[in-house]
Amino acid sequence: MEDQNLRFLQDAFLNTHKMCSWTLTVDGQLVYFNSLDQELFFNLFMLGDCSSVIRKHFTQSDMPIIAADQIGFVWVAVYQKSVDDQQDPLVHVLGPIIISEVTEKQRRQRIQELGFTPDFEERLLSLVREVPTVLENVAISCTRMLHYCTNDEVIESDAIVLWNESAVREEDIVWGDARWHGTWLGEQRFFKSVVEGSYDGLRELAVGHVGGIGGGDPLRQAKNEVIILSVFCSRGAIMGGVSSEGALNLSDNFIQNIEAAETVAEVRQIGGAMHRAFIDRVRLAKANQGYSPLVRMCVDYVETHIFERIRIRDLVQEVGYAENYISRRFKAEMGQSLVEYINQQKVEVAKSMLKGSVVSVVELSERLSFSNPSYFSAVFKKRTGLTPLEYRKK
Structure with a gap:
């Protein structure tokens, strides 16, 4: 011109x-x-x-x-x-x-x-x-x-x-390095990766430097950094199609794990598991976009109440259709029953938490609102072929 x-x-x-x-x-x-x-x-x-x-x-x-x-x-x-x-x-x-x-x-x-x-x-x-x-x-x-x-x-x-100019070489990045936070370039690329459901985002975020946000305590510093990461993950997941309540509930649960952690290494492990869990949720949300509005309503309900005891009658009342009709449509489109789908999603969350923290099987069973740890272990093994403890060791 x-x-x-x-x-x-x-x-x-x-x-x-x-x-x-x-x-x-x-x-x-x-x-x-x-x-x-x-x-x-x-x-x-x-x-x-x-x-x-x-x-x-x-x-x-x-x-x-x-x-x-x-x-x-x-x-x-x-x-x-x-x-x-x-x-x-x-x-x-x-x-x-x-x-x-x-x-x-x-x-x-x-x-x-x-x-x-x-x-x-x-x-x-x-x-x-x-x-x-x-x-x-x-x-x-x-x-x-x-x-x-x-x-x-x-x-x-x-x-x-x-x-x-302050970027860290990609091959030198270690998750949880104190340099990961603080530049808009890395933050924006990380945020975009969550929205798109890409696992590569932590590399994008590992640029810049971070100030002291732990009062000189390395453990508190690490916890605060991962809590900041949870904000990016939850907001990006919402923009990627995850329900706002479901994303915030997942974030709150991981923050509980973060606060309970006793070492910096454990905090960093939780951060990595949390990132993977949110990416998995975004990918699931995108995969579900092709289903009917009724099935998506059921999926959103399960996601929002994943840490609660999900009763089919409560879901039916929320969705507003007859139970038999919902069950038929859901199984026809998803290839599994509602109960099977609920258990599958609870197991997916459990897998992320087993990778990312030392939370006990009993406590994990309670957080996911299973009736007892034995039933939780049975459901987990049916889905993965391993008990929760075997999965954590693997």
């Missing part, structure tokens, strides 16, 4: 979101800017890893990239392809912007760690207050608009590459 359309869009970003625009050649020469402080922010951008990562990215791909530096500044970069030999490729940048909330104390500490002169630090800190804070969905929308304006091409949000 013509330059005047690009300038109009850049001015719109500045006036509506206070997002500054930059245009550079592929080798980093500044062509255009409407920045708050051109020299300071351009130097900051060029000195950080973001600029080199963006240039390297565009040697391999022409898709946009959103990069976050270790101070917490985020930079949007869009590659403008060369349409003919008369025009060299250009890189259009939006930024700096702030997406994740960082206190002034944290930002000052990060800036000091970079080894700038005291005068430069103070100048940078004074300008930080003018850097706009933008919601991540707004940043992504602006990226898509800028790409369309410069390349006349519509792209989806998941085509945008996300990169963080």
Whole structure:
């Protein structure tokens, strides 16, 4: 598109979101800017890893990239392809912007760690207050608009590459590492993975760093981190199709396990089991979308009351159809009776909890509202071929 359309869009970003625009050649020469402080922010951008990562990215791909530096500044970069030999490729940048909330104390500490002169630090800190804070969905929308304006091409949000200067190498990630929390890039990708029912989300979340949220107690720190994880899991599961009450009940139950844990290792094990349990629920919800409304109502009822004693007469009263009719329709579509389905779902929850905590079989039986531990063990063995204790050892 013509330059005047690009300038109009850049001015719109500045006036509506206070997002500054930059245009550079592929080798980093500044062509255009409407920045708050051109020299300071351009130097900051060029000195950080973001600029080199963006240039390297565009040697391999022409898709946009959103990069976050270790101070917490985020930079949007869009590659403008060369349409003919008369025009060299250009890189259009939006930024700096702030997406994740960082206190002034944290930002000052990060800036000091970079080894700038005291005068430069103070100048940078004074300008930080003018850097706009933008919601991540707004940043992504602006990226898509800028790409369309410069390349006349519509792209989806998941085509945008996300990169963080503080990212931990994927092969080095250990669940529960104190670095996992704190960056919007990892959080958003993790959240999306839960919504989609993907097991890969914990790798996406393992970026950034976490502050002290345990008062110096490693066990309390680990518990608080996993409780935060439960919030992401439950909200993502709800968006993925799990009933809100069912997701929150599952979260509450795992939080009980977290609080009862006695070691950091046990807390981390619970976190991994909790993540798997929520992903399984999302996948089940998506698989059930093809069933009739009546069957989905039954499934939702079981999910919502999974930790209670589920009586068929209560479910029938809730659904509002005759028991014989419900039973026939449910078995015809699901291939098993309602009682069998209820037991199956309780066993699935039990499997997750057996993997993730040292809760006793008696206590687990009580939490899932079985009449007694012997009946629970019999149902579990019928479904898995193992007793609960054998399953835990395996």
